Amino acid sequence: MPAASRNVPKMKLKVGITYNLKKEFSQRENQPIDFLEEFDSEETIDAIRKVLESEGHKVIKLGGDAGLIDRLRQTSVDIVFNIAEGLQGRNREAHIPALLEFLNIPYTGSDPLTLSLSLDKAMAKRVVMSQNIPTPRFKKVGRMEDLDGSDLHYPLFVKLCYEGSSKGVRLDSKILNPQSLEERARGLLKTYGSPLLVEEFVKGPEFTVGILGNKDPIVLGVMQIEIKGRPPEESIYSLEIKREWEEKVRYHCPPSIDQDLLKKIEEVALRSYQALECRDVSRVDIRVGEDNTPYFLEINPLPGLSPAYGDLVIIARSIGWDYDRLVKTIFHHALKRYGWME
Ligand SMILES: Nc1ncnc2c1ncn2[C@@H]1O[C@H](COP(=O)(O)OP(=O)(O)OP(=O)(O)O)[C@@H](O)[C@H]1O
Ligand SMILES: [Mg+2]
Numbered sequence: 001m002p003a004a005s006r007n008v009p010k011m012k013l014k015v016g017i018t019y020n021l022k023k024e025f026s027q028r029e030n031q032p033i034d035f036l037e038e039f040d041s042e043e044t045i046d047a048i049r050k051v052l053e054s055e056g057h058k059v060i061k062l063g064g065d066a067g068l069i070d071r072l073r074q075t076s077v078d079i080v081f082n083i084a085e086g087l088q089g090r091n092r093e094a095h096i097p098a099l100l101e102f103l104n105i106p107y108t109g110s111d112p113l114t115l116s117l118s119l120d121k122a123m124a125k126r127v128v129m130s131q132n133i134p135t136p137r138f139k140k141v142g143r144m145e146d147l148d149g150s151d152l153h154y155p156l157f158v159k160l161c162y163e164g165s166s167k168g169v170r171l172d173s174k175i176l177n178p179q180s181l182e183e184r185a186r187g188l189l190k191t192y193g194s195p196l197l198v199e200e201f202v203k204g205p206e207f208t209v210g211i212l213g214n215k216d217p218i219v220l221g222v223m224q225i226e227i228k229g230r231p232p233e234e235s236i237y238s239l240e241i242k243r244e245w246e247e248k249v250r251y252h253c254p255p256s257i258d259q260d261l262l263k264k265i266e267e268v269a270l271r272s273y274q275a276l277e278c279r280d281v282s283r284v285d286i287r288v289g290e291d292n293t294p295y296f297l298e299i300n301p302l303p304g305l306s307p308a309y310g311d312l313v314i315i316a317r318s319i320g321w322d323y324d325r326l327v328k329t330i331f332h333h334a335l336k337r338y339g340w341m342e
Contacts (some may be wrong), residue, residue, distance in 0.1 A: 009341050015052050016062040016077035018084040018096050019045050032191050032237050035178040037165040038085045047307045051327040064096060074104055080107040084306060090162040091116045091300055108334040110175045110279045118299045120162045121197045128296050131275045133268055135296040136202055141185055142195040155201040160192055166239040168192055173236055174201050200293050203233040204288035209269035210315040211282050214331055214337055217273055219266045221315040224255035227313045245286055245309055253318035272296050280333040283312050
């Protein structure tokens, strides 16, 4: 076991990286257009590998398919840097961390319980609500009958209950009346075959908050997401917008908002991170309501680390951190948890 040291890990480690690559799948005709959206590109894996190698570690790319089980037993690694999104079901993000726990292999990031809870947006909302953290009123809809008797106030927002990367979220996901709700819900249930989250629409500006750490987590930065040419009430950080972020989005980090509101946003993000017992890193999405209250929308304990367009990477850059510093900090938080660094 590596001995502890102050600023850098004393031992050179054998670090595995687990991930799922877009290019390992092919889009079939009967699949939704955003089927591959959450998977990573090789560029991201190589960027992480370079950072870890620059610290003297030996890095092994382990992938994230079923062959991983054999690779883990054949290749002994000291620790895994995990960014795998998983392959199927609402526990998919937890599959590899659960396997690593079973084999007693340390890994970066949150544990299986947090990863599953956070991916299911309804479950995550129930947990944050239990801590009195504001989040829009909602209903989980697995079949059309679940829409009956809803007392939610329009406008509403309809998304998939356990997807990320704006899968199933489009510019027209804001719903103004019961007829559109029915059409939208029917269409999504048919196309994606998984439950929906119907939520009250939060009309104000949107923020995403990067958080790092464990016992005393810190806010890395709060970033406002402005969709160019649209007022907040017509802004949705949808699939179309995320795919063309360079032309369509203006990021503000730090945002030009009053200090009280900024503090409240940070507080909601930190409290959500703690309520869900996140580890090492997460990104929390928040929208501010007409009542000036920041509402928790969702949390991402496996935030995208694309060096080009990951929101967390953009936050880090805005506060003067390069990619190396961000990845090393996440890695070091994990090493500290295992007692391998001071
Ligand atoms: N209740 C809501 N009110 C207003 N806008 C919402 C609401 N829920 C989601 N949105 C909009 O839809 C976007 C995508 O929703 P959300 O962040 O929940 O999904 P996601 O696909 O998991 O995102 P990510 O890419 O961060 O994983 C949000 O960034 C926001 O613009
Ligand atoms: Mg989001």
